[in-house]
Amino acid sequence: MKKLNIYIALLLAVVSFSACDDYLDVKPKDRVIPETADDFRALITSAYNGVPADKMRLTFRTDELKLDNSAWDLSGVKDIFLWNDVNSAANTVQFSYQSFYKAIMYANHIIDEGVDATKGSTEEIDQIVGEAYLLRALMHFNLVNQYGLPYNASTASTDRGIPLSLKIDTEAEYVPNTVEEVYAQITLDIDAAMSKINVDRYETGLNYRFSKLAAWALKSRVYLYMGDFATAKTAALEALAINSDLQDLVADASLAPHMYDAVESILALETVFYSEIKSASLVSDKLLALYDQTNDLRFGLYFSDEGAGNFKPNKGTESGSKCSFRNAEMYLTVAEAAAQTDDLEQARTYLNQLKEKRLLTDFYNTEVTRIAGLNKAELIAEIANERFREFAFEGQRWFDLRRTTQEQIEHSYQGESATLQVGDPRYTLRFPQEAVDNNPNLNN
Secondary structure, eight states: OHHHHHHHHHHHHHHHHOOOSSOSOEEGGGEEOOOBHHHHHHHHHHHHHTOOOHHHHHGGGSSSEEEOTTSSOOHHHHHHHTTOOSSOOTTOOOOOSHHHHHHHHHHHHHHHHGGGOBSSOHHHHHHHHHHHHHHHHHHHHHHHHHHSOOOOTTTTTTSBOOOOOOSOOTTOOOOOOBHHHHHHHHHHHHHHHHTTOOOSOOOTTSTTSOOHHHHHHHHHHHHHHTTOHHHHHHHHHHHHHHOOOOOOTTTOTTSOTTSTTSTTEEEOOSBOOOHHHHTTEEEOHHHHTTSOTTTBTHHHHHEEEEETTEEEEOTTSSTTOBOSEEHHHHHHHHHHHHHHTTOHHHHHHHHHHHHHTTBOHHHHHHHHHHHHTOOHHHHHHHHHHHHHHHTTTTTHHHHHHHHTTOOOEEEEETTEEEEEOTTOGGGSOOOOHHHHHHOGGGOO
């Protein structure tokens, strides 16, 4: 009966949140049973299709943008922008919660049953199961970085994280695990995947799937957030050993580096930024001030001039705007990790290698000279600013703020203002009320 419930749960999830054509057979007695390697590949494709686009919603909580006062109706995002999480308007855009767990449910089934798949080679089946481990790791990672406290080695063993979901069990009682437990499981899943995954790098068009390259990138990000700089750097260098290309904007500034078909794409899974949200937004003065608007070639790609000193984000207007990981992050992870561990020369080298592909040559040369004179603290701050520039509106900023300074941010809109204080509890999202109603263990 328990296994029957699992299959029914999978069928309901497919019907309710994604349709991947007829990827399974419906067996007698209403059992939905993936059996072949093709079945399991289609199942994980459904999981990939269902990954939510929460990062672009999180952008409203950052210092990357301000609301456009001339926009017609911003009631759906105003309370997110003002960090009004307790009494927000009924039509406020909702952050995902259940969608993450639906993707995890697919991954769990593949992990549990995929090894017994038929009509596929061992390498093909191992690859699919490895991808499922990595998808589960990424979903838990995104969840804990929205709804759990930021990782702090000294308090992680008691800090509240999010419920881990490792089995399909319709009768399970899900209690939030500690941040330490969540990160421990994420790293275990990455290690399990490493023993199975065998595709070094997927070709363009299939690069929404996890590969060895994407596995190293995920490992690098996870350990960076944990403050394990040595492991983060090693993983980033392993990723760059597979592909170290950067989109060269000096040679050709027509293709933005966050696009799925950019040479530096690692995993083109998550939506970067919706055009509908672009219409509500203007680039913040703080972010604009970080760019040399003449010599930084990202500026014309990332933003569009609206006149009167206002700019709108360009990202998200392109159909190919999909990015979870790309090589620029690996360069900046090596730079940050090296700086944090006192290898300032390596930090400067990797930072400058990225800048060389983003800045006009004369200005780049002046940057090399300036960066050579920075001390450790100044270099770490410069790398943080470069992440701010490079990954504008890609969903990295909120997570970066959480894991580093948790600095004060002030927002205002049509006479209303709000301040996110240093270390503010609102740097962690509240569990959605619907989730709390269904599971009182999540009580905020």
